[in-house]
Amino acid sequence: MKIEVLHAPGCVRCARELAGLRAAALALDPTVQWHEINIVDAIDYAVALGVLKTPAVAIDGELVFAKLPLPDTLSAAMRERRRTPA
Amino acid sequence: MDSSTSHPQWLTVGKIAELAEVSANAVRFYEREGLMQVPPKTRSGYRLYGPEAVQRLRFIKQAQQCGFTLAEIQALLQLRDQPSTCCNDVHAKVIEKKLALEARIRDMKTMSMALDQLIADCSNDGRPAEDCPILGALSGPAGGAAR
Numbered sequence: 001m002k003i004e005v006l007h008a009p010g011c012v013r014c015a016r017e018l019a020g021l022r023a024a025a026l027a028l029d030p031t032v033q034w035h036e037i038n039i040v041d042a043i044d045y046a047v048a049l050g051v052l053k054t055p056a057v058a059i060d061g062e063l064v065f066a067k068l069p070l071p072d073t074l075s076a077a078m079r080e081r082r083r084t085p086a
Numbered sequence: 087m088d089s090s091t092s093h094p095q096w097l098t099v100g101k102i103a104e105l106a107e108v109s110a111n112a113v114r115f116y117e118r119e120g121l122m123q124v125p126p127k128t129r130s131g132y133r134l135y136g137p138e139a140v141q142r143l144r145f146i147k148q149a150q151q152c153g154f155t156l157a158e159i160q161a162l163l164q165l166r167d168q169p170s171t172c173c174n175d176v177h178a179k180v181i182e183k184k185l186a187l188e189a190r191i192r193d194m195k196t197m198s199m200a201l202d203q204l205i206a207d208c209s210n211d212g213r214p215a216e217d218c219p220i221l222g223a224l225s226g227p228a229g230g231a232a233r
Contacts, residue, residue: 008181010174039181047188054181 001078002033005068006046007055009038014055017068021057024071028078096134106143113143119156121146121163153187 003025007014018036025032039046039054049056049063057065057074064077103110116122122142125133142163149159162179165171207219215221 008174008178010177012174039185043184043188046185047192050189052182052185052189054178054185 001029001031001081002035002060003074003078004035004037004058004061005055006037006039006042006049006051006058009040011055013068020071021068021074024075025078028075029082032078095136097137097139099133099135102135102139102143105140106147108143108147116143116146116156119160121156121160152183154183158183 005014005018005021007018022034025034037045039051046056049058049061051058051063051066053066055068056063057069059077059081065074069077097105099110099113103113113122117124122139125135127133145163145166146159149162150156154162158179162176165175165179204220204223207223209219
């Protein structure tokens with residue numbers, strides 16, 4: 001499973017919360033591919049995903065959260081995705 | 087005109103419009119929309135503006151040229167006027183605008199490609215409109231004109 005967090009550089013909230021989200025994702029799936037992407041470097045990709053605000057979270061190339069979720073919410077989305085792969 | 091109008095710091099609506107290269111009507115429009123403050127009238131009935139009004143007008147004009155709506159410009163001006171704002175807040179707003187613009191460009195490119203298809207499908211001859219392939223494609227099942 002691949003998780004991409006698209007965020008603006010200098011996002012204070014992201015810096016504060018990303019470590020907790022990453023830990024929650026790895027706790028659920030130690031093989032998860034975790035990518036933190038500077039949206040300025042990936043505008044075309046962000047547009048293709050449908051991102052309109054930052055930060056946003058995509059799972060396996062699909063926009064799932066239009067803002068940073070809580071760690072538990074991210075874990076629940078990952079579990080759901082494992083049950084019903086796209 | 088009273089003595090305040092001759093003070094070099096104070097400017098008439100026509101003067102701030104000229105300095106910011108907008109029309110006086112645009113200034114009044116921005117005032118109505120809440121982007122510019124309306125100064126009180128002097129005793130002789132003039133509304134006079136400080137030099138910061140010119141800066142504000144330039145800000146509005148250039149933000150419009152970058153595609154910001156009046157509501158978005160209002161939000162940017164509020165950010166500018168709040169001492170607690172940091173550059174990251176402004177940067178995030180601009181990134182969001184860029185994302186929205188790029189999404190619109192993508193949608194418009196899709197529309198343009200649909201038009202290309204309609205143009206290609208029509209031999210542009212003198213047949214009656216009821217036989218026109220463009221009108222036929224537009225009347226057909228959804229997606230027919232944008233395949």
